[in-house]
Amino acid sequence: MERNIARLRARLDRLGVSLRPHLKTAKSVDVARRVMTSPAGPATVSTLREAAQFAAAGVRDIIYAVGIAPSKLPHVLELRAQGADLAVVLDTVEQAQAVAQASRQAGTRIPALIEIDCDGHRSGVLPTNAQRLVEIGRALEAGAELRGVLTHAGGSYTARGSEALRQCAEAERRSVVEAATTLREAGLACPVVSVGSTPTAHNATDLTGVTEVRAGVFVFFDLVMAGIGVCQFEDIAVSVLATVVGHQRDKGWILVDAGWMALSQDRGTRKQPVDQGYGLVCDAAGTPYADLIVADANQEHGIITVRPGSDGVLPDLAIGDRVRILPNHACATTAQHRSYHVVRGSSDKVEAEWSRFGGWQ
Amino acid sequence: MERNIARLRARLDRLGVSLRPHLKTAKSVDVARRVMTSPAGPATVSTLREAAQFAAAGVRDIIYAVGIAPSKLPHVLELRAQGADLAVVLDTVEQAQAVAQASRQAGTRIPALIEIDCDGHRSGVLPTNAQRLVEIGRALEAGAELRGVLTHAGGSYTARGSEALRQCAEAERRSVVEAATTLREAGLACPVVSVGSTPTAHNATDLTGVTEVRAGVFVFFDLVMAGIGVCQFEDIAVSVLATVVGHQRDKGWILVDAGWMALSQDRGTRKQPVDQGYGLVCDAAGTPYADLIVADANQEHGIITVRPGSDGVLPDLAIGDRVRILPNHACATTAQHRSYHVVRGSSDKVEAEWSRFGGWQ
Numbered sequence: 153m154e155r156n157i158a159r160l161r162a163r164l165d166r167l168g169v170s171l172r173p174h175l176k177t178a179k180s181v182d183v184a185r186r187v188m189t190s191p192a193g194p195a196t197v198s199t200l201r202e203a204a205q206f207a208a209a210g211v212r213d214i215i216y217a218v219g220i221a222p223s224k225l226p227h228v229l230e231l232r233a234q235g236a237d238l239a240v241v242l243d244t245v246e247q248a249q250a251v252a253q254a255s256r257q258a259g260t261r262i263p264a265l266i267e268i269d270c271d272g273h274r275s276g277v278l279p280t281n282a283q284r285l286v287e288i289g290r291a292l293e294a295g296a297e298l299r300g301v302l303t304h305a306g307g308s309y310t311a312r313g314s315e316a317l318r319q320c321a322e323a324e325r326r327s328v329v330e331a332a333t334t335l336r337e338a339g340l341a342c343p344v345v346s347v348g349s350t351p352t353a354h355n356a357t358d359l360t361g362v363t364e365v366r367a368g369v370f371v372f373f374d375l376v377m378a379g380i381g382v383c384q385f386e387d388i389a390v391s392v393l394a395t396v397v398g399h400q401r402d403k404g405w406i407l408v409d410a411g412w413m414a415l416s417q418d419r420g421t422r423k424q425p426v427d428q429g430y431g432l433v434c435d436a437a438g439t440p441y442a443d444l445i446v447a448d449a450n451q452e453h454g455i456i457t458v459r460p461g462s463d464g465v466l467p468d469l470a471i472g473d474r475v476r477i478l479p480n481h482a483c484a485t486t487a488q489h490r491s492y493h494v495v496r497g498s499s500d501k502v503e504a505e506w507s508r509f510g511g512w513q
Numbered sequence: 514m515e516r517n518i519a520r521l522r523a524r525l526d527r528l529g530v531s532l533r534p535h536l537k538t539a540k541s542v543d544v545a546r547r548v549m550t551s552p553a554g555p556a557t558v559s560t561l562r563e564a565a566q567f568a569a570a571g572v573r574d575i576i577y578a579v580g581i582a583p584s585k586l587p588h589v590l591e592l593r594a595q596g597a598d599l600a601v602v603l604d605t606v607e608q609a610q611a612v613a614q615a616s617r618q619a620g621t622r623i624p625a626l627i628e629i630d631c632d633g634h635r636s637g638v639l640p641t642n643a644q645r646l647v648e649i650g651r652a653l654e655a656g657a658e659l660r661g662v663l664t665h666a667g668g669s670y671t672a673r674g675s676e677a678l679r680q681c682a683e684a685e686r687r688s689v690v691e692a693a694t695t696l697r698e699a700g701l702a703c704p705v706v707s708v709g710s711t712p713t714a715h716n717a718t719d720l721t722g723v724t725e726v727r728a729g730v731f732v733f734f735d736l737v738m739a740g741i742g743v744c745q746f747e748d749i750a751v752s753v754l755a756t757v758v759g760h761q762r763d764k765g766w767i768l769v770d771a772g773w774m775a776l777s778q779d780r781g782t783r784k785q786p787v788d789q790g791y792g793l794v795c796d797a798a799g800t801p802y803a804d805l806i807v808a809d810a811n812q813e814h815g816i817i818t819v820r821p822g823s824d825g826v827l828p829d830l831a832i833g834d835r836v837r838i839l840p841n842h843a844c845a846t847t848a849q850h851r852s853y854h855v856v857r858g859s860s861d862k863v864e865a866e867w868s869r870f871g872g873w874q
Binding site: 176198199218219220221222223224243244246247250274275306395396397398399400407409412413414416417418419450451452453455470471472483484487488489490510511512 | 537559560579580581582583584585604605607608611635636667756757758759760761768770773774775777778779780811812813814816831832833844845848849850851871872873
């Protein structure tokens with residue numbers, strides 16, 4: 153984890169932009185303190201629970217990066233009144249009007265970023281839709297604060313190879329720079345120009361006009377990121393420690409006590425060239441068995457087999473032996489757990505236990 | 514939930530067997546107290562954390578229904594020493610020897626059930642493998658206690674229609690009765706003969722020779738169970754309350770703030786005749802929109818659309834409106850949450866908040 157953080161920081165330093173890590177991956181104050189540039193942030197969150205937990209731990213500069221609903225504005229105002237500079241994200245005039253109205257009623261200016269759609273992935277205003285951008289900006293300025301523009305290249309998760317990823321990063325950059333230019337030409341301030349996804353953060357070669365990069369999963373990495381080519385297996389900094397509880401020798405199965413409750417049901421590598429099932433199996437020290445995967449998962453049982461089509465051999469693991477399972481998607485697998493047991497390198501000595509929170513409100 | 518519990522209890526009363534509910538679905542002391550026959554049990558659990566939590570709440574008669582690893586026996590002994598009659602499950606001679614040895618060392622007899630494989634689904638001894646059954650039974654009796662036999666018709670989750678499910682239930686019954694007979698003919702006591710899955714529990718017509726039924730998901734039910742035909746949508750007693758946070762009108766999308774972090778990634782209806790996506794959408798009072806599903810889910814965003822292929826119309830939901838989403842798999846979706854907000858019928862008045870625990874140790 154420390155190496156992953158240092159690697160992205162060095163990249164972004166070279167590109168001249170700041171890192172606003174997305175804290176949704178780890179949902180841990182201990183991890184946040186290590187991944188943020190300073191104890192006060194900046195940081196990105198995906199729920200108001202995250203905003204509240206990190207604000208309580210002293211984080212001050214926070215973007216809540218999921219489209220705001222008016223019913224959440226009282227909670228946003230409460231966190232701001234407690235000292236956090238919490239900004240919201242939106243992509244409609246209605247939301248901007250609600251944020252401006254709530255700001256006026258509270259006698260403060262809630263900062264908001266306009267979400268830009270850079271790749272048709274999910275939400276946001278098209279960067280070419282100048283009219284809507286300016287309408288949202290003006291609606292905000294009637295009481296609230298237009299903090300800037302923000303986008304997320306969600307499409308980069310299905311790209312492959314550094315050239316395709318570099319193109320995703322350039323499309324991401326261009327979309328927000330274009331939107332910021334439109335707003336500024338209309339006389340609106342647009343100080344923050346924010347992009348972010350782990351694949352584009354690791355492949356952008358030019359971030360001219362961008363002020364900050366958001367990324368989350370890079371802190372742990374996972375098999376999906378390895379499949380995209382953004383990391384190696386040995387960079388994956390989180391695993392599930394499981395115990396062998398049975399065999400079905402006729403079927404070539406080893407049963408472990410980690411099913412989808414422990415691994416999650418994320419099958420993000422299914423559509424990648426190498427399908428890692430529910431996770432890649434390593435020995436207890438973290439060295440992968442090249443062709444051993446969790447081929448299927450029930451609630452509390454994982455079924456380990458040699459990868460279908462491989463001529464590998466099932467290792468001779470006895471009941472009670474331990475294995476480590478690398479996750480497809482770190483955000484999903486860690487969400488199944490309430491704390492992290494921290495080890496250094498391949499040591500099995502637990503140096504610390506870091507708690508992890510969940511929930512939304 | 515109350516109706517679901519009453520329904521299964523009435524069925525099993527008619528069949529003359531007792532209910533040993535599987536508490537892994539809700540992982541809640543409040544739900545456990547309502548679903549168990551008595552405050553002391555009986556109960557089934559899937560982790561030692563569940564055993565410890567429910568034992569601390571006064572449950573005494575517990576089966577830990579995942580194959581035991583020797584490293585877990587000290588924890589089992591500790592919980593037994595605190596007063597819980599906690600039994601373990603196994604399917605190999607090695608495990609039986611480990612349980613007998615740990616029993617002798619502790620000066621007690623750990624009760625164990627032999628897991629039987631009734632349908633090739635996962636684990637267990639084939640009921641026809643008399644030699645292995647008797648070897649395990651004898652290994653247990655050298656220090657531990659052979660409490661009985663147990664099976665789980667995991668294959669019933671992919672069966673369809675009441676006749677197919679009745680056959681699953683009969684195969685489940687026959688497998689354990691055959692195994693119990695083999696053990697008794699070898700002079701071994703086998704007091705408990707345990708079967709269980711929600712689909713078979715609701716379709717068995719004869720449970721001769723069976724002493725108890727385990728079932729878990731029946732307490733909440735879900736879309737997978739509705740797809741199998743075991744319940745109706747209106748029986749589903751758990752939902753995720755979500756708020757509309759955006760639209761992509763060109764694409765026919767409504768975005769809500771419940772992604773897979775809130776819904777889980779369970780896609781258990783994918784292979785059923787009606788694919789419910791990541792969940793069926795209801796209005797805030799719980800009445801389903803016939804053809805509205807969560808078609809895709811990102812971490813904190815759900816994408817609601819009309820069901821692909823349907824000629825239904827997207828309702829006019831505004832940002833801030835609320836919907837309830839019925840889960841594919843109650844065990845998976847509830848695992849994404851830390852408490853239940855309890856309402857009665859279609860009321861939105863929260864009468865109580867029931868906490869839910871997670872973890873393994």
